[in-house]
Amino acid sequence: MSVRTPGAARADLVADTALALLAERGMRGLTHRAVDETAGLPQGSTSNLARTRQALLELAVRRLAEREARVLRLHEMPDPRAGADSLVDALALAAHRALTGNRELTLARYELALEATRRPELRAYFDAAGARFREQLTTLVTGLGSTDPERHALSLIAWADGLMFSCVAGSFSARVPGVAEVRADVEELLAGMLGAGKPW
Amino acid sequence: MSVRTPGAARADLVADTALALLAERGMRGLTHRAVDETAGLPQGSTSNLARTRQALLELAVRRLAEREARVLRLHEMPDPRAGADSLVDALALAAHRALTGNRELTLARYELALEATRRPELRAYFDAAGARFREQLTTLVTGLGSTDPERHALSLIAWADGLMFSCVAGSFSARVPGVAEVRADVEELLAGMLGAGKPW
DNA sequence: TCCAACGTACTACAGCCGTAGTGCGACGGG
DNA sequence: CCCGTCGCACTACGGCTGTAGTACGTTGGA
Numbered sequence: 001m002s003v004r005t006p007g008a009a010r011a012d013l014v015a016d017t018a019l020a021l022l023a024e025r026g027m028r029g030l031t032h033r034a035v036d037e038t039a040g041l042p043q044g045s046t047s048n049l050a051r052t053r054q055a056l057l058e059l060a061v062r063r064l065a066e067r068e069a070r071v072l073r074l075h076e077m078p079d080p081r082a083g084a085d086s087l088v089d090a091l092a093l094a095a096h097r098a099l100t101g102n103r104e105l106t107l108a109r110y111e112l113a114l115e116a117t118r119r120p121e122l123r124a125y126f127d128a129a130g131a132r133f134r135e136q137l138t139t140l141v142t143g144l145g146s147t148d149p150e151r152h153a154l155s156l157i158a159w160a161d162g163l164m165f166s167c168v169a170g171s172f173s174a175r176v177p178g179v180a181e182v183r184a185d186v187e188e189l190l191a192g193m194l195g196a197g198k199p200w
Numbered sequence: 201m202s203v204r205t206p207g208a209a210r211a212d213l214v215a216d217t218a219l220a221l222l223a224e225r226g227m228r229g230l231t232h233r234a235v236d237e238t239a240g241l242p243q244g245s246t247s248n249l250a251r252t253r254q255a256l257l258e259l260a261v262r263r264l265a266e267r268e269a270r271v272l273r274l275h276e277m278p279d280p281r282a283g284a285d286s287l288v289d290a291l292a293l294a295a296h297r298a299l300t301g302n303r304e305l306t307l308a309r310y311e312l313a314l315e316a317t318r319r320p321e322l323r324a325y326f327d328a329a330g331a332r333f334r335e336q337l338t339t340l341v342t343g344l345g346s347t348d349p350e351r352h353a354l355s356l357i358a359w360a361d362g363l364m365f366s367c368v369a370g371s372f373s374a375r376v377p378g379v380a381e382v383r384a385d386v387e388e389l390l391a392g393m394l395g396a397g398k399p400w
Numbered sequence: 401t402c403c404a405a406c407g408t409a410c411t412a413c414a415g416c417c418g419t420a421g422t423g424c425g426a427c428g429g430g
Numbered sequence: 431c432c433c434g435t436c437g438c439a440c441t442a443c444g445g446c447t448g449t450a451g452t453a454c455g456t457t458g459g460a
Contacts, residue, residue: 233416
């Protein structure tokens with residue numbers, strides 16, 4: 001086999017095009033025909049690969065998880081015992097990487113997350129991915145000495161998620177913060193969580 | 201005049217129904233006809249009140265801003281000089297209020313925010329509301345002694361936004377955190393920002 | 401060599417969507 | 431009292447959408 005299984009390359013092309021359309025035109029812009037045209041495929045190709053709309057969405061979600069894992073790389077974080085500073089660096093870098101250069105993926109993710117609200121089959125994917133992510137982060141903050149790791153992980157995720165949303169669709173007006181700013185944010189977040197009492 | 205101007209009650213009904221549909225069925229579920237049916241209005245009413253889809257969306261956004269301002273009440277925050285504790289309380293309460301009991305409004309907001317990405321006319325509304333919000337929060341953290349108020353306000357907004365998103369569509373699996381948890385989060389966030397150095 | 405299976409291309413169709421046009425009835429000013 | 435104005439109900443229509451059906455070429459195994 002050249003790639004994986006015959007038709008896998010085409011499936012990936014269709015899925016990537018679907019993600020691009022989602023980002024560019026939203027949920028109403030994602031149609032079988034639009035994918036065909038945008039991908040330069042003959043009419044009917046997408047409809048044939050993913051018969052129903054549900055199938056098309058699942059294809060897109062699977063591909064999204066695949067591509068996001070590649071930019072996040074949370075599994076190769078430094079050991080917390082090797083010094084908190086390097087972990088802060090790594091987290092800030094990961095957050096900044098997620099912020100820049102893949103606005104398309106981020107937008108598509110929010111579109112699909114909203115849709116998953118109403119489609120249990122999609123829901124499952126997001127819940128699974130979210131749970132895995134949360135566990136990894138929980139381990140990390142535990143290693144840093146957090147006294148309430150689950151809550152802290154959740155709070156960190158909320159912050160990062162909100163930051164990404166702001167950058168692509170929110171209050172930032174497309175002014176993405178630099179690495180330094182993100183690093184300062186992460187550092188303060190962790191400082192607050194890891195014990196320094198209230199300074200007032 | 202009984203309400204404001206003739207037809208205002210009907211306009212509000214249509215807008216509220218549009219928001220409900222957005223939350224329940226997403227952007228693809230919001231159509232002129234669906235609004236008519238859901239609101240129990242005769243066919244064509246919505247189409248007549250908001251001729252184009254763009255007009256319908258603008259109606260919904262205007263109504264959204266109106267209703268959200270009512271639940272947030274950021275303008276009646278206590279003076280920071282009256283003690284940081286009471287401000288933390290107020291912020292936590294506001295965040296928790298936004299989290300509970302109006303999932304519908306929150307979902308609709310994210311749907312519209314995503315759509316605003318592609319519609320400059322909607323964009324304007326969100327940008328304006330976001331800027332106002334950011335300024336108020338900047339003033340608050342300035343009063344608390346922040347050394348980088350703009351960045352801190354942005355970070356707080358990101359956190360709150362992400363928290364709301366997680367609650368309605370994300371990693372929480374519909375498990376909304378209680379007031380106590382939200383308060384602890386806010387307290388730690390502010391503690392980290394307001395100077396306690398890194399404890400590692 | 402032949403045939404079964406599969407990916408692919410193309411067509412068909414019923415249903416829904418956004419938008420425009422039009423007639424009607426009520427309310428208010430002159 | 432009369433007429434203009436405005437909101438409202440209803441209909442029409444061109445276009446697009448999701449999905450099913452089917453015919454074709456190729457590839458791999460018996």
